[in-house]
Amino acid sequence: MQLTFIQVLELLGIFAFAISGATAAINKSYDVIGLLALAFITSVGGGTIRDLLTGATPVAWITDERSNIAIIIAAIITALFFSYVKKLNRWLNTFDAIGLGLFTITGINKGVAGGFPMPVCLLLGVITGTFGGLLRDVITGEHPILFTREIYAVASIAGGVLYLIGIHTNIPRDIILSVTVAVIVTIRLLSLRYNWQFPRLKA
Amino acid sequence: MQLTFIQVLELLGIFAFAISGATAAINKSYDVIGLLALAFITSVGGGTIRDLLTGATPVAWITDERSNIAIIIAAIITALFFSYVKKLNRWLNTFDAIGLGLFTITGINKGVAGGFPMPVCLLLGVITGTFGGLLRDVITGEHPILFTREIYAVASIAGGVLYLIGIHTNIPRDIILSVTVAVIVTIRLLSLRYNWQFPRLKA
Amino acid sequence: MQLTFIQVLELLGIFAFAISGATAAINKSYDVIGLLALAFITSVGGGTIRDLLTGATPVAWITDERSNIAIIIAAIITALFFSYVKKLNRWLNTFDAIGLGLFTITGINKGVAGGFPMPVCLLLGVITGTFGGLLRDVITGEHPILFTREIYAVASIAGGVLYLIGIHTNIPRDIILSVTVAVIVTIRLLSLRYNWQFPRLKA
Numbered sequence: 001m002q003l004t005f006i007q008v009l010e011l012l013g014i015f016a017f018a019i020s021g022a023t024a025a026i027n028k029s030y031d032v033i034g035l036l037a038l039a040f041i042t043s044v045g046g047g048t049i050r051d052l053l054t055g056a057t058p059v060a061w062i063t064d065e066r067s068n069i070a071i072i073i074a075a076i077i078t079a080l081f082f083s084y085v086k087k088l089n090r091w092l093n094t095f096d097a098i099g100l101g102l103f104t105i106t107g108i109n110k111g112v113a114g115g116f117p118m119p120v121c122l123l124l125g126v127i128t129g130t131f132g133g134l135l136r137d138v139i140t141g142e143h144p145i146l147f148t149r150e151i152y153a154v155a156s157i158a159g160g161v162l163y164l165i166g167i168h169t170n171i172p173r174d175i176i177l178s179v180t181v182a183v184i185v186t187i188r189l190l191s192l193r194y195n196w197q198f199p200r201l202k203a
Numbered sequence: 204m205q206l207t208f209i210q211v212l213e214l215l216g217i218f219a220f221a222i223s224g225a226t227a228a229i230n231k232s233y234d235v236i237g238l239l240a241l242a243f244i245t246s247v248g249g250g251t252i253r254d255l256l257t258g259a260t261p262v263a264w265i266t267d268e269r270s271n272i273a274i275i276i277a278a279i280i281t282a283l284f285f286s287y288v289k290k291l292n293r294w295l296n297t298f299d300a301i302g303l304g305l306f307t308i309t310g311i312n313k314g315v316a317g318g319f320p321m322p323v324c325l326l327l328g329v330i331t332g333t334f335g336g337l338l339r340d341v342i343t344g345e346h347p348i349l350f351t352r353e354i355y356a357v358a359s360i361a362g363g364v365l366y367l368i369g370i371h372t373n374i375p376r377d378i379i380l381s382v383t384v385a386v387i388v389t390i391r392l393l394s395l396r397y398n399w400q401f402p403r404l405k406a
Numbered sequence: 407m408q409l410t411f412i413q414v415l416e417l418l419g420i421f422a423f424a425i426s427g428a429t430a431a432i433n434k435s436y437d438v439i440g441l442l443a444l445a446f447i448t449s450v451g452g453g454t455i456r457d458l459l460t461g462a463t464p465v466a467w468i469t470d471e472r473s474n475i476a477i478i479i480a481a482i483i484t485a486l487f488f489s490y491v492k493k494l495n496r497w498l499n500t501f502d503a504i505g506l507g508l509f510t511i512t513g514i515n516k517g518v519a520g521g522f523p524m525p526v527c528l529l530l531g532v533i534t535g536t537f538g539g540l541l542r543d544v545i546t547g548e549h550p551i552l553f554t555r556e557i558y559a560v561a562s563i564a565g566g567v568l569y570l571i572g573i574h575t576n577i578p579r580d581i582i583l584s585v586t587v588a589v590i591v592t593i594r595l596l597s598l599r600y601n602w603q604f605p606r607l608k609a
Contacts, residue, residue: 031604034553055260057461062526120265138342139544147237198234258463323468341545350440401437
């Protein structure tokens, strides 16, 4: 089995989102069931909501062995090496940003393939990239990070707009995809590095 | 573009539900992403759950430009004029009650068109009218208003039963619709005016 | 109308899950709407999520009069005789365990009928048996029991594996089904009796 570069990146993204869910489960003192469930929900939740909204069922991940195994491995590694995983924060953020970038593009591509208008494609991309984390936060009773602190959806939106413009030019798809992911990862990691925060709305 | 009276009322309902979501986002100090997301979820959440349960996908709102623009405008207005919006509470409640009435009827009509039995049509109407607010409350971690305090679902049920009886008579549909919305709005606003509360169940 | 033994057990399971939801509603001082809604969501939530994921819509329960009536009766009984219901804890746990067993098998059967691979069938069985309770806990803002304390999903998984092995042998389906439910109920009730707890993950 020969994986393409994109497939390797996608597995890294799935892996990183699964670690994020598993980490949240451990922080809440969940058991092994909670560990696996939250790793799955965080990793496939965004794509699942996209597929439900557009009627693309059965949802794809349910029979995707490779990604399911990646999620289970991520959960086990997180449980066994939790103290190390926490120290790898910078690597995790990088994987997570790659996941955000690739999930955004996957979502947009599904929207384009489904013949939806451009703003809907963008919305499907952002939902794919971010709603797994929203489910994770709602289930664990945390304030949704998506809504309250970090430059997250904005990176996805910026990259998504770029991608949607790009695929209507003659530039080769691979280049557009690479540039988009690079833009999303860069915005996301710079925002973490320099602690950029979206203004909160004050009551 | 010429809007019918019903379409104007529906846009007002969507608008009012969106303001309700946006207000909740500001009360929780969410950012702009949270503002928009919660406005959308509150406004289209009930109809989305109805469409998912009945398999009517892709869900309708996803390509409904007019309602999406109404939601975005409602969110922006709420953010810019929050202190004024709060003072307009009576107007907001009226819009929200109109939204409840019209969403109830929209849900019932979809059920009838789908050939579902009458109690299921009523259930779909109530879900359409109320589950957007339920999602808003679950996401923000609040006690669901739907379950705990106000005469809300009951107004929707009362109007829905009336509507289901009415459409099996010879009375013109427009009259039935107007009377139903008037009944739902009246019950809802009287309950707020005189502080009628549903009895809570005591443990 | 003549009910088979399995149908009687299924109604008992639906009934028990509905009581569990109704009890949670009363513990939260919800009103009658909350009582009915939480009884329904707890009872049909797992099967609904399974059907949404696999695209089996409209979801089955929506037109299943018999189960809907069972849920409403369960909710009313719980509200009227709450102090007695609480004392019937052991009976409730038995019904609930039967429900878990039968819902697990129902979910697996739907997966097998849909031609899904075995691990997916198992997952659909566990989701059918457990996600109604997860929804109940997320809506009421409680820590999900599914993730934090009890031997619950594990009983479903153990029985599910046994069932999946069994249906690939020559043993009559009725015997396999009875043994599976007995195993799930036994594991569940023994874990309650002897206070077996899954290890929590420590941060």
